[in-house]
Amino acid sequence: MKFGLALCAAAVLAAAAPLPQAAAQSKPGAETDPVTADFEKFRAVLEADNPAELFEARGEALWKTRRGPKNASLEQCDLGLGPGVVKGAYVQLPRYFADVGKVMDAERRIVHCMVTLQGFGAEELAKRPFSTAVYTPDAVSIVTYVAGQSRGMKIAPGQTHPSERDTYEVGRRIYYYRAGPYDFSCATCHGEDGLRIRTQNLPNFTTPAQAIRSYEGWPGYRMTGGLMHTLQWRMADCFRQQRFPQPGYVSDTITALLTYMAVNSAGQTYRGPGIKR
Amino acid sequence: MKRILILAAAAGVAGCAAVKDDQTYRDEAQRLLKRDFQARGAAALDRLEQDELQRACTQYSNKPPPEVAKRLEAAQLASIKFPADGKLVGDWKQGERIAQSGRGLTWSDKPDVRGGSCYNCHQIAPQTTSFGTVGPSLYQFGKLRGYGPDMQKYAYGRIYNSKAFSACSAMPRFGHFGALTEQQIKDLVALLVDPNSPVNK
Numbered sequence: 097m098k099f100g101l102a103l104c105a106a107a108v109l110a111a112a113a114p115l116p117q118a119a120a121q122s123k124p125g126a127e128t129d130p131v132t133a134d135f136e137k138f139r140a141v142l143e144a145d146n147p148a149e150l151f152e153a154r155g156e157a158l159w160k161t162r163r164g165p166k167n168a169s170l171e172q173c174d175l176g177l178g179p180g181v182v183k184g185a186y187v188q189l190p191r192y193f194a195d196v197g198k199v200m201d202a203e204r205r206i207v208h209c210m211v212t213l214q215g216f217g218a219e220e221l222a223k224r225p226f227s228t229a230v231y232t233p234d235a236v237s238i239v240t241y242v243a244g245q246s247r248g249m250k251i252a253p254g255q256t257h258p259s260e261r262d263t264y265e266v267g268r269r270i271y272y273y274r275a276g277p278y279d280f281s282c283a284t285c286h287g288e289d290g291l292r293i294r295t296q297n298l299p300n301f302t303t304p305a306q307a308i309r310s311y312e313g314w315p316g317y318r319m320t321g322g323l324m325h326t327l328q329w330r331m332a333d334c335f336r337q338q339r340f341p342q343p344g345y346v347s348d349t350i351t352a353l354l355t356y357m358a359v360n361s362a363g364q365t366y367r368g369p370g371i372k373r
Numbered sequence: 374m375k376r377i378l379i380l381a382a383a384a385g386v387a388g389c390a391a392v393k394d395d396q397t398y399r400d401e402a403q404r405l406l407k408r409d410f411q412a413r414g415a416a417a418l419d420r421l422e423q424d425e426l427q428r429a430c431t432q433y434s435n436k437p438p439p440e441v442a443k444r445l446e447a448a449q450l451a452s453i454k455f456p457a458d459g460k461l462v463g464d465w466k467q468g469e470r471i472a473q474s475g476r477g478l479t480w481s482d483k484p485d486v487r488g489g490s491c492y493n494c495h496q497i498a499p500q501t502t503s504f505g506t507v508g509p510s511l512y513q514f515g516k517l518r519g520y521g522p523d524m525q526k527y528a529y530g531r532i533y534n535s536k537a538f539s540a541c542s543a544m545p546r547f548g549h550f551g552a553l554t555e556q557q558i559k560d561l562v563a564l565l566v567d568p569n570s571p572v573n574k
């Protein structure tokens with residue numbers, strides 16, 4: 097049975113295009129341009145005392161505290177490894193959840209638990225989902241906590257269930273979808289090696305070597321504005337700059353894109369919540 | 374690679390039913406895009422509808438067959454509106470400001486604020502060191518290529534509609550979609566081909 101699934105996975109990966117030529121692949125951390133080198137030094141210093149840790153601690157408290165209309169904690173929340181199992185959960189997401197019959201990413205699953213276990217309103221949570229100077233949503237802190245509990249583990253999102261493979265394939269089509277008044281797709285900026293917007297390096301998410309650069313660092317403490325942000329925020333803000341309308345918070349579109357990026361990053365080590373410029 | 378293909382074929386025969394055909398996934402992607410987005414600010418939902426060129430470039434992963442590319446480019450070229458007064462070169466100082474501005478058309482931008490975002494992707498004037506590499510360097514554009522009417526027309530056309538020259542170019546069609554005004558494009562042309570522009574010094 098396992099061999100058959102492995103064949104299936106091989107078929108899916110073989111069908112996934114475009115695979116880069118060996119010569120075009122760059123090794124992680126291979127950039128030597130001075131802008132990147134300086135920023136990496138700066139980042140290393142800051143990572144030693146990452147403000148994200150404060151949000152991890154807050155998230156842990158929120159996970160364990162009875163809250164909401166149902167006065168329940170999140171300790172029965174099943175992130176894919178069984179109720180309440182947080183260690184290692186982040187790196188096996190996104191994945192299929194039989195109880196809802198859908199693939200869910202980390203934040204989406206956490207929001208699902210906040211709604212079903214604690215009785216919070218889904219629409220209420222979607223009204224102000226992203227951090228501002230004066231407010232960090234609870235879900236953001238909880239995602240940061242959960243992500244921190246996968247620190248040092250290998251990224252391994254589910255790809256054995258048919259829905260998981262379908263979600264990856266749909267995510268890939270969305271990734272390459274050119275639209276809007278600038279004709280941008282995700283791939284316009286993130287589909288080639290060695291590109292840079294102003295002085296911000298753009299990882300190529302379509303190749304395993306660089307896809308990790310999309311996944312590591314999120315959720316991340318963003319120094320611009322001093323805000324804790326998750327991938328849900330990052331995807332929405334990419335769409336804003338692509339001149340698209342606004343994607344729905346924890347929508348299928350975002351789950352599909354996150355699945356595409358996570359699967360492309362599979363096998364790499366997740367270093368936990370990061371720090372961004 | 375050959376081994377992967379053999380494995381894939383075997384998996385296909387073994388009934389790896391999970392991988393559906395390409396069009397099914399494309400249709401599902403369209404369905405999600407149409408359903409999951411909300412209009413905000415200037416960003417209306419019709420922005421998700423692809424025109425013929427966007428659809429073709431998506432279909433061919435930005436590498437259309439030569440005959441398709443030629444047809445797309447010709448159609449884009451035919452649609453370029455050059456200034457009625459025949460004057461293509463404006464003020465390079467304004468052009469530099471426009472090139473530096475990343476504002477315009479996002480849902481957080483005011484409707485009357487427009488920039489070219491040129492430095493996001495290009496090196497242009499040497500004094501502006503914060504430049505991107507998505508597009509080629511435009512430093513010494515006029516000095517290397519010439520300052521005359523032909524080059525002015527090429528620069529104008531390229532900014533107005535880059536796809537007229539390269540069907541699936543990454544560069545937005547600034548004139549075609551009204552992202553920049555005629556005067557703004559003239560000012561950017563000046564930045565590139567005015568002998569007095571810092572680009573050409």
